[in-house]
Amino acid sequence: MSRVEAPSDLPPTYTEYPTELPAQLPIGPHQVAPIVNVTELQAHLRLLGAIHKLKEVVQSQEDGIAMTDRELGWIIFVNRAVYRFFAWTAATRQKTSPSLNETYIPPLDVIMVWHAYLL
Helix, strand or coil: CCCCCCHHHCCCCCCCCCCCCCCCEEECCEEECCCCCHHHHHHHHHHHHHHHHHHHHHHCCCCCHHHHCHHHHHHHHHHHHHHHHHHHHHHHHCCCCCCCCCCCCCCHHHHHHHHHHHC
């Protein structure tokens, strides 16, 4: 016999994505204004999704180290990304224009390391 769940046991249903954050968020005993907006949160989630997909692609390689040890393949990939991050930052600092624009955006593995440094 299958159990029928009462409506109160089900998660709430959401019909649309939020387009605004509340004016104040509870942080401990304080009420704090958000420092990001919904668009920035969506962009961050897209970045995290791209990094997750990158890891899956690296670990699903059919040749090289990832073929025999998925975790070791990812570790080596991340270490190379750290090296590439430092190479990118050194090259970026040598440019006459220090501001970032679409011509200075690094590849995803470098962005992943940059993101980790920002945490």
